[in-house]
Amino acid sequence: MAEQTKNNAPPFHFTDLRLTRPVRKDDPFEYQSGFGNHFQSELIPGTLPLGQNHPQICRFNLYTEVFTASAFAAPRSANQSSVLYRCRPSCAIDGHVDVETRSAWQSCFLATNKAVSSIASQAEWAPFELPNEKTDFIDGIRTVGGNGDASLRDGIALHIYAINADMNRRALVNADGEYMLVAQLGHIILQTEMGRLYLQPGEIAVIPRGIKHRISLAKGDEHARGYMIELFGSCWELPTLGPIGCSGLANPRDFLSPVAFVDDELDAEWLVFTKITGKYSVHRQDHSPFDVAAWHGNSVPYKYDLTKFVSVSSVSVDHTDPSVFTVLTAKSRDPDTPLVDFLWFGPRWDVAQNTFRPPFFHRNAASEFLANIYSESAGAGRSAGFRPGGGSYEAGHIAHGGFSQPYLTEMRRMKNEPRIISSGENSKSPT
Ligand SMILES: O=C(O)Cc1cc(O)ccc1O
Ligand SMILES: [Fe+2]
Numbered sequence: 001m002a003e004q005t006k007n008n009a010p011p012f013h014f015t016d017l018r019l020t021r022p023v024r025k026d027d028p029f030e031y032q033s034g035f036g037n038h039f040q041s042e043l044i045p046g047t048l049p050l051g052q053n054h055p056q057i058c059r060f061n062l063y064t065e066v067f068t069a070s071a072f073a074a075p076r077s078a079n080q081s082s083v084l085y086r087c088r089p090s091c092a093i094d095g096h097v098d099v100e101t102r103s104a105w106q107s108c109f110l111a112t113n114k115a116v117s118s119i120a121s122q123a124e125w126a127p128f129e130l131p132n133e134k135t136d137f138i139d140g141i142r143t144v145g146g147n148g149d150a151s152l153r154d155g156i157a158l159h160i161y162a163i164n165a166d167m168n169r170r171a172l173v174n175a176d177g178e179y180m181l182v183a184q185l186g187h188i189i190l191q192t193e194m195g196r197l198y199l200q201p202g203e204i205a206v207i208p209r210g211i212k213h214r215i216s217l218a219k220g221d222e223h224a225r226g227y228m229i230e231l232f233g234s235c236w237e238l239p240t241l242g243p244i245g246c247s248g249l250a251n252p253r254d255f256l257s258p259v260a261f262v263d264d265e266l267d268a269e270w271l272v273f274t275k276i277t278g279k280y281s282v283h284r285q286d287h288s289p290f291d292v293a294a295w296h297g298n299s300v301p302y303k304y305d306l307t308k309f310v311s312v313s314s315v316s317v318d319h320t321d322p323s324v325f326t327v328l329t330a331k332s333r334d335p336d337t338p339l340v341d342f343l344w345f346g347p348r349w350d351v352a353q354n355t356f357r358p359p360f361f362h363r364n365a366a367s368e369f370l371a372n373i374y375s376e377s378a379g380a381g382r383s384a385g386f387r388p389g390g391g392s393y394e395a396g397h398i399a400h401g402g403f404s405q406p407y408l409t410e411m412r413r414m415k416n417e418p419r420i421i422s423s424g425e426n427s428k429s430p431t
Contacts, residue, residue, distance in 0.1 A: 239341075
């Protein structure tokens with residue numbers, strides 16, 4: 001007998017087609033939600049000073065530290081900063097020394113850099129290799145490509161991280177750019193000065209430029225892999241919605257920022273690595289860099305679960321431009337062209353009629369990198385080698401489009417039913 005509800009209405013079961021991510025684990029951490037908010041967090045209530053930021057003596061004798069991510073007097077819409085109240089002053093360190101790591105992290109894509117080259121074509125990568133040798137996040141970054149230069153504060157870089165070890169007492173500061181991590185394989189714990197984020201495949205995280213962080217594998221995971229997009233100048237922002245209205249795409253409340261967290265062992269020996277203009281230096285300190293007992297501000301790390309994305313597209317005819325799938329965007333110095341748009345092609349219904357998707361062939365002004373996070377089908381018009389953990393690339397203006405099975409079937413059908421170009425109204429020669 002069919003299941004019945006109290007009022008005799010048939011039960012309403014539905015599956016959210018967006019929630020098809022293969023591995024889900026419970027997120028162990030607490031968060032504050034909202035994009036671009038001015039947040040505040042304190043381990044012990046009453047720690048944050050009231051009505052001022054810099055009292056001469058802070059509660060518990062904490063040290064005040066101001067962190068700015070924008071120019072002091074940047075317009076309010078672009079002004080980003082935070083105030084941290086720490087257990088130990090972060091300037092109490094040994095001097096910086098240059099250091100080599102095993103990572104292959106490029107930060108200059110100017111024509112004068114012989115280590116990089118341009119390709120005006122398509123390319124595809126099999127899943128990026130996981131390390132055999134013990135490799136943490138500092139050693140485990142490989143650059144795929146980019147443009148501009150970190151020292152010009154202009155441009156973007158795309159990297160892969162592939163790790164099988166924790167950073168332990170090593171922290172990293174990227175002084176070159178704000179970066180986004182796109183988790184593809186493995187669950188990681190992203191510890192930052194503002195607290196901890198748990199990242200699982202299908203989730204993204206953004207770490208503002210200059211924020212110290214450390215990445216560890218979650219319990220039970222032996223390795224992790226993902227993509228990274230580094231912005232040398234601007235910061236990630238939500239796209240404006242225009243006629244879409246007040247909600248849709250990535251909704252602000254689905255972005256999560258951490259709450260204050262202090263390491264158990266405050267007085268231990270740490271190494272803090274800094275990457276600046278593509279080079280690493282390191283300093284030693286006798287206290288944990290993760291000792292912020294309270295903080296407030298709007299320059300904060302955050303994460304977002306891509307399966308929460310609300311897709312919007314045509315409900316009548318025609319193929320809508322892929323910009324409707326923009327999760328986050330970043331400004332370039334050209335007011336009419338973003339530096340980068342980060343798009344999510346997630347599970348969704350494509351309902352438009354008399355419109356063929358896989359799409360028309362296209363030649364975009366933008367260069368495209370497509371990452372496969374967990375799709376097992378070779379869809380998206382890429383080859384069967386386009387697997388989770390791999391990627392594909394089309395340089396700007398390179399023609400490409402769908403070659404997947406439905407397309408080939410349709411082409412075969414059209415071959416057998418040739419289009420008739422006859423005399424009549426539609427075949428008038430241009431005058
Ligand atoms: O190549 C791709 O898969 C990305 C893409 C999708 C789309 O719907 C239209 C243009 C485009 O470049
Ligand atoms: Fe494309």
